[in-house]
Amino acid sequence: MAIRIGILGYGNLGRGIECAVKHNSDMELVAVFTRRDPGCVRILTDHVPVYPIDRAPQMRDDIDVMILCGGSATDLPVQTPEYVKYFNVVDSFDTHAKIPEHFEAVDRAAKASGHVGLICAGWDPGMFSLNRLYAGAILPGGQDYTFWGRGVSQGHSDAIRRVKGVKDGRQYTIPVEAALEEVRSGKNPQLTTRQKHTRECFVVAEEGADLEAIREEIVTMPNYFADYDTTVHFISEEELKRDHSGIPHGGFVIRTGKTGWEDEHSHVVEYRLKLDSNPEFTASVIAAFARAAYRMQEEGQKGCKTVFDVAPAALSPLSGAQLRAQLL
Amino acid sequence: MAIRIGILGYGNLGRGIECAVKHNSDMELVAVFTRRDPGCVRILTDHVPVYPIDRAPQMRDDIDVMILCGGSATDLPVQTPEYVKYFNVVDSFDTHAKIPEHFEAVDRAAKASGHVGLICAGWDPGMFSLNRLYAGAILPGGQDYTFWGRGVSQGHSDAIRRVKGVKDGRQYTIPVEAALEEVRSGKNPQLTTRQKHTRECFVVAEEGADLEAIREEIVTMPNYFADYDTTVHFISEEELKRDHSGIPHGGFVIRTGKTGWEDEHSHVVEYRLKLDSNPEFTASVIAAFARAAYRMQEEGQKGCKTVFDVAPAALSPLSGAQLRAQLL
Numbered sequence A, B: 001m002a003i004r005i006g007i008l009g010y011g012n013l014g015r016g017i018e019c020a021v022k023h024n025s026d027m028e029l030v031a032v033f034t035r036r037d038p039g040c041v042r043i044l045t046d047h048v049p050v051y052p053i054d055r056a057p058q059m060r061d062d063i064d065v066m067i068l069c070g071g072s073a074t075d076l077p078v079q080t081p082e083y084v085k086y087f088n089v090v091d092s093f094d095t096h097a098k099i100p101e102h103f104e105a106v107d108r109a110a111k112a113s114g115h116v117g118l119i120c121a122g123w124d125p126g127m128f129s130l131n132r133l134y135a136g137a138i139l140p141g142g143q144d145y146t147f148w149g150r151g152v153s154q155g156h157s158d159a160i161r162r163v164k165g166v167k168d169g170r171q172y173t174i175p176v177e178a179a180l181e182e183v184r185s186g187k188n189p190q191l192t193t194r195q196k197h198t199r200e201c202f203v204v205a206e207e208g209a210d211l212e213a214i215r216e217e218i219v220t221m222p223n224y225f226a227d228y229d230t231t232v233h234f235i236s237e238e239e240l241k242r243d244h245s246g247i248p249h250g251g252f253v254i255r256t257g258k259t260g261w262e263d264e265h266s267h268v269v270e271y272r273l274k275l276d277s278n279p280e281f282t283a284s285v286i287a288a289f290a291r292a293a294y295r296m297q298e299e300g301q302k303g304c305k306t307v308f309d310v311a312p313a314a315l316s317p318l319s320g321a322q323l324r325a326q327l328l
Helices: A012-023 A053-059 A075-083 A095-111 A126-139 A154-161 A177-184 A211-219 A237-243 A278-298 A318-327 B012-023 B053-059 B075-081 B094-115 B125-136 B153-163 B176-184 B211-219 B235-242 B278-298 B318-324
Strands: A003-007 A027-032 A048-052 A065-067 A087-089 A114-117 A143-148 A166-175 A197-205 A230-234 A247-260 A265-275 A303-305 B005-008 B029-033 B050-052 B065-068 B088-091 B116-118 B145-150 B168-175 B197-205 B229-236 B248-260 B267-275 B302-303
Touching: A003 A012, A003 A053, A003 A278, A012 A065, A012 A278, A012 B088, A012 B248, A027 A053, A027 A177, A027 A278, A048 A053, A065 A075, A065 A278, A075 A087, A075 A095, A087 A278, A095 A114, A095 A303, A095 B318, A114 A278, A114 B153, A126 A247, A126 A265, A126 B125, A126 B278, A143 A166, A143 A177, A143 A197, A166 A177, A166 A237, A177 A247, A197 A211, A197 A237, A211 A230, A247 B012, A247 B278, A265 A278, A265 B278, A278 B125, A278 B248, A278 B267, A318 B094, B005 B012, B005 B053, B012 B029, B012 B278, B029 B053, B029 B278, B050 B053, B065 B116, B065 B211, B065 B278, B075 B088, B088 B278, B094 B116, B094 B302, B116 B278, B125 B145, B125 B248, B125 B267, B145 B168, B145 B176, B153 B168, B153 B197, B168 B176, B176 B248, B197 B211, B197 B235, B211 B229, B229 B318, B267 B278
Parallel strands: A003 A027, A003 A065, A027 A048, A065 A087, A087 A114, A114 A303, A197 A230, B005 B029, B005 B065, B029 B050, B065 B088, B088 B116, B116 B302, B197 B229
Antiparallel strands: A143 A247, A166 A197, A247 A265, A265 B267, B145 B248, B168 B197, B248 B267
């Protein structure tokens, strides 16, 4: 029997989950829940209903795992502890500094209800975290480096759009190739913010706007751009739409470390993602962890879990024997 | 209290384990066991005894995890089911085709004795397998590629040394850069053996040997070289010793796959290892899985396990709360 999936929140991530369910033959989409008027939400899957969010608790017996597709700032801190009362849930909470607090809140509610609440699924946090853990356990005393990009940062794109005279904009975070090479060399460099990443902005200005003033305001913007080498390109609205409407992302987790009696040997462990669609890849990671969350609860586990707590075999539709024969 | 480690078999891998224990402050080396005359085995750690292998079972209460450092061809199929009667064990069994059979034998013995027998720890099988599993679960319908090298193949080096007129030799397996690039492009190429790797041989010939005959015999050798583009370099014994005495290795696991309603987006997941010392890195992986094997048995688990069955958190000396705060 297929794992019955619900989607709560239908933006880019929710649509990505819908696509991921289509790619996993052991999963079935049961319903989409929205805060908007359900009549105005068009989804891709035929014959799957869109319901108002209030209806979710009534469907507790119809859904095995509810995927929470809200934002980390205000939605998930409330939604994940709330909906784990009724369902196994998976979220992609990504405010790194608030993870311990979020974990505790979800853990309490999940233990009380007997569900599994898997938080922080995605690629960072998520697959990048796993690679930091594995490589760190193998090479104690080594050093970790995480680079992001080339990819679109929504937060920085939003910041650009708030600048006076800017009609629209898109920001790319780009890892500095020379820094990557230095890290791979095993030299354990101390890299500043500026040395690791550059930022590239594509900006559509309003007619008659002062371009130099816009550029200056962007590149000196504290927190967002001031600590980086930032390039600003002014382009037309058509160019922005034609060349910059995708949401690519990716990055690198690299650990270097030494082995040997006198630390005489160096090793480099590198994990790289190159993603055409950030939300769809995130959704694909979530789908695999939804399978695991369902299985873990079936086995009698409950409480808050993260990617660190999931035995990899639980992510795959293959049996243990198939995995050993085909992938080990 | 430290995890008490025993090493059974003291070659390159056993010495690597000894170095890894030194790098992990929560582990302690209790004894090394050898089939050789213990008086002739010099180890690196002060005050740790070397015992004849027969003595191992008597030390069942003194050792938490016994690391089995024998070969996959004849040692481990016997040793792992045998020693799991007395200890939690970890091996690096790497004959891919015989893994299911090895698993069954170890599982029976481990369940009977109440221990954990963790098999196939290392990097392939091991970390490469994990990356195949994770990426496969995230991108169903995608395609996997594994490349090895640049690194020394012991089997191929041994094959060279069996050729008439060859005094010594070393073989490197090298991934073809163009093939790597084609895979990364997401084109899902069908690659032949010859297209994926080349082989490079450094050969010390006996005095007066027919070099052209040696070269011809190597490059046409079935199973080992005939299916590859192979280059043979004749060098002096001094050059071999000076330039080729290390045991570097590494490789790449790459999965490409599509997401989106109409498979409109491509993704590349790449894991790369670049290792100065193959046995020391393998040993470092084993050490992390030894920690996990110990913890799993402490929690009441028993039987044969592989890297697929180990929740990543069990590999790290950090607590769950530390991992969430520092690495997630």
